[in-house]
Amino acid sequence: MATYLVGDLQGCYDELHALLEKVNFDPSQDVLYLVGDLVARGDKSLECLRLVKSLGNAAHTVLGNHDLHLISTALGIKKIKPKDRVEAIFNAPDFHELIDWLRQQPLLIHNQQAGFLLTHAGISPDWDLATAKACAAEVEQVLRHGDYYAMIEQMYDNLPDRWSPDLQGIDRLRYIINVFTRMRFCYYDHRLDFACKAPVDQAPSELTPWFNLDNPLFKTENLVFGHWASLVDTPTPANIYALDTGCVWGNRMTMLRWEDKQYFTQPAMKQYT
Numbered sequence: 001m002a003t004y005l006v007g008d009l010q011g012c013y014d015e016l017h018a019l020l021e022k023v024n025f026d027p028s029q030d031v032l033y034l035v036g037d038l039v040a041r042g043d044k045s046l047e048c049l050r051l052v053k054s055l056g057n058a059a060h061t062v063l064g065n066h067d068l069h070l071i072s073t074a075l076g077i078k079k080i081k082p083k084d085r086v087e088a089i090f091n092a093p094d095f096h097e098l099i100d101w102l103r104q105q106p107l108l109i110h111n112q113q114a115g116f117l118l119t120h121a122g123i124s125p126d127w128d129l130a131t132a133k134a135c136a137a138e139v140e141q142v143l144r145h146g147d148y149y150a151m152i153e154q155m156y157d158n159l160p161d162r163w164s165p166d167l168q169g170i171d172r173l174r175y176i177i178n179v180f181t182r183m184r185f186c187y188y189d190h191r192l193d194f195a196c197k198a199p200v201d202q203a204p205s206e207l208t209p210w211f212n213l214d215n216p217l218f219k220t221e222n223l224v225f226g227h228w229a230s231l232v233d234t235p236t237p238a239n240i241y242a243l244d245t246g247c248v249w250g251n252r253m254t255m256l257r258w259e260d261k262q263y264f265t266q267p268a269m270k271q272y273t
Helices: 013-022 045-054 065-074 095-103 129-145 148-153 169-181
Strands: 003-006 031-034 059-061 109-111 116-118 185-187 207-209 223-225 240-242 252-257 262-267
Touching: 013 045, 013 252, 013 262, 045 095, 065 095, 065 148, 065 169, 129 148, 129 169, 148 169
Parallel strands: 003 031, 031 059, 116 223, 223 240
Antiparallel strands: 003 252, 109 116, 185 207, 252 262
16 A cells, blocks of 8 residues: 655646556555645646546545635636636536535645645644644635635635734635645745745745744644645755646656655646646
């Protein structure tokens, strides 16, 4: 039995399929973890959703910002962006089934036995493990059983940009969603920044990657995430695993076998703009 973790799919089904063949993935024995953003930009988002869903308990994914945006467009809150290439999902006979399945997925996975935390973008520099898990559960509860339409309709904003346990209502939910699905750089006072998407060595001096901030959790847990394609080939601390290597942008898809920390890569078969 092996545990595999893979970076953002973004509709790059062929590359995922090639990686699964490369490692001889056996869903009766092995388990696949995905960092979210199953859909958008690549041309086989429908196939990605169907594959991950079909694997049942052999696959576990967190939600990424593109996954949440797909739910938003499915609800009619936002219009489909042509560059997202998700039209096939909307025309599929299992459209509603796939969207309902996606809405049930978590923001955070804590695999205590293997020893890792999995999110799409990261964990707030102001959270300990208990707070991170509780905050993820708050949003997950609304997505699965609450007024998810109202929450998704109001999630498109950059504020509040700093955590406080006193945050309430949509401000609290929005901060949680932004941390788990959109965060990259932070200011040194822990405020989130969403403007800078540059490589780390080109970022303004007042910004730093979220995982470089002084949070004991970032040093005591193995943190696995995606979302940040421009981190490709940028060194990270030993316990920080950044798996988005920009396949959809013409780079490569990366898979990590957790037990021996061996990486497997598949060069992009297409490049999307």
